[in-house]
Amino acid sequence: MTTVIRSGFRKQAYDLLRERILNQEYAFGERLNIDILSRELSISNNPIREALTMLEKDGLITMTPNVGSKVIEFTTQSFHELTQTIMLFIAGAYELCREDDKLDQMVVRMEEALEAQKKAENGTDLEFARAALRFDEITVKVTENDRLIRLFDSQMDVFQLALLYDYQNREMNRAGNIAEHESILNAIKQRDHKQVRRLLRKHYVREIAES
Incomplete structure (x- = not known):
């Protein structure tokens, strides 16, 4: 388990999730559950949600209302x-x-x-x-x-x-x-x-x- 312990939770969560995506620790199309990520990082849901929003702006994930977030796929x-x-x-x-x-x-x-x-x-x-x-x-x-x-x-x-x-x-x-x-x-x-x-x-x- 990776624990974020310093200040700047959103940025640290963003950096870690970005690296995991680029390293393919998360597969293409894999769903990213905020509650699970929160437990893994020992950080509250809001910074995780903000980090996911940043990743969506980068084009690395997609976020769909009532469905959630997942790593991008390509057509x-x-x-x-x-x-x-x-x-x-x-x-x-x-x-x-x-x-x-x-x-x-x-x-x-x-x-x-x-x-x-x-x-x-x-x-x-x-x-x-x-x-x-x-x-x-x-x-x-x-x-x-x-x-x-x-x-x-x-x-x-x-x-x-x-x-x-x-x-x-x-x-x-x-x-x-x-x-x-x-x-x-x-x-x-x-x-x-x-x-x-x-x-x-x-x-x-x-x-x-x-x-």
């Missing part, structure tokens, strides 16, 4: 909309970096992230997903545009869950994901901007596997 449409949104963030960030002459900086950071991803290839789904996301986020981070980065970061928890959901509904092709990242990196090195845009769309905008 073909919601998965496609999310990956399309991520692609637009990254493609737009690439153009900003191109205009601001930051592609060399991007390449260095991508090379480092790609090496880390290769090391995670034999790890758990969660370890590999997080390594893949570190490569994905570099294009946006290199812009140094705080507003863009905040907007992008607000989608990353849901994107991580989407990757894990997809992995669970198809045979995960880790080598294929790494190969696509290598192709994107090589196109950036060659300053083949048309190819970069094509590869980004291919990499991000696709349909979730049907279970």
Whole structure:
């Protein structure tokens, strides 16, 4: 049993529940009962309820009147909309970096992230997903545009869950994901901007596997 003992119960409950969701200690679609969570955390219902409201705003759970809260699930449409949104963030960030002459900086950071991803290839789904996301986020981070980065970061928890959901509904092709990242990196090195845009769309905008 995990007990929250310090002040700031709502924030601590939020942080713990968020981490459990991202670590898949709660399964997709699993109901989150306030009374049970209250007993587990030794904290009253109200801070738990407030933490769940915060998680709903993050897109990690859904809350339905007279039904309760549960961890999100993905449909073909919601998965496609999310990956399309991520692609637009990254493609737009690439153009900003191109205009601001930051592609060399991007390449260095991508090379480092790609090496880390290769090391995670034999790890758990969660370890590999997080390594893949570190490569994905570099294009946006290199812009140094705080507003863009905040907007992008607000989608990353849901994107991580989407990757894990997809992995669970198809045979995960880790080598294929790494190969696509290598192709994107090589196109950036060659300053083949048309190819970069094509590869980004291919990499991000696709349909979730049907279970």
